[in-house]
Amino acid sequence: MRRADPAAPARAGEEPLIEEPTADAVRGQLERLRTHAFAGSGKLFSFLRFVVDEALAGRAATLKELVIGIELYGGVVDYDPRIDSTVRVEARRLRRKLDAYYSGQGAGDAVIISMPTGSYAPCFRMRVEAEPVLPKLPEAVLRAPMLAVLPFTALCGEERAFAAGLTDELIHAAERAVRFRAAPRAIMFQFRETRYSLDVVAAEAGADLVLHGTVRRAQDVRRIAMELSNRWGQILWSDRMDVAGDDDLAAQERIAAEILTRLPAALAEAS
Known part of the structure; x- marks a missing residue:
């Protein structure tokens, strides 16, 4: 990436150059991310630190799935990307x-570290206009109901990983939905494999709504049943859907998107 010359104006029709941060600035930002964004996520931060260090050392082109898998998740012969999706899943996270x-x-940090989709090589850039003060959220967003997504229950042991992944996708989708605010993962996943009552969950998460459900499988078909409750544990809506085939990640994304699409209609009917 070229560095910008502050004394040289951009030519007509030319995009302004973005200054590339120094290696020291990138390492400083990496430490900031460790403290503020990855506290409690040591393994995920190790992934980030490895790819950043390799890129700063001039080895960004060598950051392939197999290289990362061998370095972080296995020995020389242990990691096989044909049967192990750990690197892809962790990169997505x-x-x-x-x-x-x-x-x-x-939002106000001057140095931005990112990993573009389809690559394991990180990108470093300076924020063009750093905002030290976070933008005020629109009133409509502040009034949006808080949705708590409980870890979905696998009714057969082999579906436990799929149920956990589906829960993660639902929280991810809810975080980006206009109609909801999402309770944090750290709160919701503490209810995994534990007994709870819906009103206690709502109180713990500060939620107006609680989404919960089950996953079971018969041959090649997964059946997902779900319910939406209010903060007092009363059922507002229930539904189910069957999914056949698909890669697990693709299926989880598709199911999560479909459930979030159905929820606003369910709320309208319940009101």
Whole structure:
């Protein structure tokens, strides 16, 4: 990336050059991310630190799935990207974590570290106009109901990982939905594999609505049943959907999007 010359004006029709941060500035931002965005996520931060260090050392072109898998998740012969999707899944989580940080607490940070989709090589850039004060949220967003997504329950043992992934996708989708605010993952996943009552969950999460459900599988078909409750535990809406085939990640994304699409209609009917 070229560095901008502050004394040289941009030519007509030419995009202004964006100054590239120094290696020291990137390392300083990495430490800031460790403290503020990745506290409690040591393994995910190790992923970020590895790819950043490699890029700063001039080895960004070598950051392939197999290289990262061997370095972070296995030995020389243990990691096989044909049967192990750990690197792809963790890279996806990392991108979400960075997006969430820079759209929230890190909205005013001068140095931005990102990992573009389809690549494991990070990008570093300076914020063109750093905003030290976070923008005020629109009143409509502040009034949006808080949705708590409970970890979905797998009714057969082999579906536990799928149920957990579906829950994560639902929270991710709810965080970006205009009609809702989402309770944090850290609060919701503490209810995984524990007994609870819906009113206690709502109180713990400060939620107006609680979404919960189950996952079971018969041959190649998964059945997802879900319910939406109010803060007192009363059922407002229930539904189910069957999904056949699909890669697990694609299925989780599609199911989460469909459930979030159905919820506003359910709320309108319940009101």
